[in-house]
Amino acid sequence: MKLMRWCFAGGVMVLTLAGSAAHAGAGLEPGSTCSASGTFRDAGVTVDAATSSGVVTVHHTDTVDWTGSVTGAPGPYSGSVWVKLPPPFGTVTVRSWSGDSQTTSNSGTEHYNLPSMVPAGITFTVAGEHKDNNGRCAGSVQLQFDGSPLGSPITWVSLGGTAITGIGAAFALRPLFRKVM
Amino acid sequence: MGVGRIIGVAVLGFLFMFFVALDLVFFGVVALDSAVVTVLPVLGLVVGGVLGALAGRRQAGGQAGAPTA
Numbered sequence: 423m424k425l426m427r428w429c430f431a432g433g434v435m436v437l438t439l440a441g442s443a444a445h446a447g448a449g450l451e452p453g454s455t456c457s458a459s460g461t462f463r464d465a466g467v468t469v470d471a472a473t474s475s476g477v478v479t480v481h482h483t484d485t486v487d488w489t490g491s492v493t494g495a496p497g498p499y500s501g502s503v504w505v506k507l508p509p510p511f512g513t514v515t516v517r518s519w520s521g522d523s524q525t526t527s528n529s530g531t532e533h534y535n536l537p538s539m540v541p542a543g544i545t546f547t548v549a550g551e552h553k554d555n556n557g558r559c560a561g562s563v564q565l566q567f568d569g570s571p572l573g574s575p576i577t578w579v580s581l582g583g584t585a586i587t588g589i590g591a592a593f594a595l596r597p598l599f600r601k602v603m
Numbered sequence: 604m605g606v607g608r609i610i611g612v613a614v615l616g617f618l619f620m621f622f623v624a625l626d627l628v629f630f631g632v633v634a635l636d637s638a639v640v641t642v643l644p645v646l647g648l649v650v651g652g653v654l655g656a657l658a659g660r661r662q663a664g665g666q667a668g669a670p671t672a
Contacts, residue, residue, distance in 0.1 A: 477631075506636035543631035566631060577629045583622035591615040594608065595654055597662040 449474050449561055456552060456559035458490040465568075471561040477545055479568045483535045491527035496554030498522045503550035506562075516548070541577045542569035605659035609652050616651020620644045 450456075450472050459470040463485045469478050502518035549562035571577045592599075624633075624643040633639045 508636055508640035509638055510641065541629040543629050544635055545628075545631050545633075546635040564634065571629045571631070574629075577626075580622050580625040580629055584619065584626055587615055587619040587622060591612060591619050591651065594612045594615060595658045597658045598654065600661070 449563075451560045453557070454559040454561060455556055456490065456492045458488070458550070458552075458559075458561065460486045460488040462486055469563055471563065474561075474563045477564045477566045479566050482538055482540065482542075482567055482569075485531060485533045487529070487531050489527065489529040490552070492552070492554060492556045492559070493526070494556050495524040495526060496556060497524070499552065499554035501550065501552035503548065506547040506549060513549075536567070539574055539576055540567065541571045541574040542567045543571035543577075605655075605662070608659045609655040612655030612658065613648050613652035616647035616649075616654070617644050618647070619651075620647025623647075 457470075457472055459468060461468045462480050465480045465484055467478055467480060498520075499522070500518070500520035502515050504513040504515045506513055543566065545564055545566045547562050547564050549560070551558060551560035553559075621644040624640045627633045627643075628635055628637075628640060
């Protein structure tokens with residue numbers, strides 16, 4: 423009975439963490455004075471860092487027209503965009519920039535092409551920051567690829583792994599399920 | 604008590620919960636950067652070890668109480 427209590431407590435802890443993770447903050451951090459947005463051409467979605475909330479669904483392959491601006495002449499500047507990984511793995515930097523400029527806005531076009539092996543259901547956080555004479559500007563957005571998660575062989579490998587290790591664990595724990603006379 | 608069983612079930616628990624965490628990520632239940640992805644395998648390791656110890660004790664108790672021919 424004690425064991426069941428511990429299992430229940432563990433389950434509640436995990437569900438609490440899961441619930442809090444689902445509401446991870448998207449949008450610009452307080453104090454940020456810049457603006458940034460991107461339009462996914464094929465998906466027909468425009469993501470504005472200032473107003474973004476919830477999960478934005480995009481394609482595995484698309485072209486993004488991006489634009490960013492700051493309130494005053496930036497001077498020496500630096501920044502980067504990264505994808506957040508589960509703790510303690512940190513982040514993967516997608517792009518970084520630095521320089522010295524007096525221009526207050528910039529824009530461009532980026533094409534990305536991710537393999538279809540990447541499961542569609544994954545919700546991931548893309549975050550970024552930009553520092554210059556105006557201060558620091560940071561924000562994040564949650565993205566998800568459209569389509570079925572079952573379309574990727576990686577998902578099937580994971581489901582198979584769950585089944586095999588689950589059966590193995592149940593087999594190893596047989597004495598626990600045996601009735602004590 | 605069967606150290607082999609404890610380690611074996613702990614490893615199986617770790618792998619089982621690791622794959623469960625992957626399933627949750629792949630089906631969009633939790634975000635990729637969620638702490639759940641880290642917590643679940645560790646939880647599987649610990650709970651697996653505890654259950655493995657209990658199973659070893661239960662089996663040892665059963666064998667000790669079994670009638671001999």
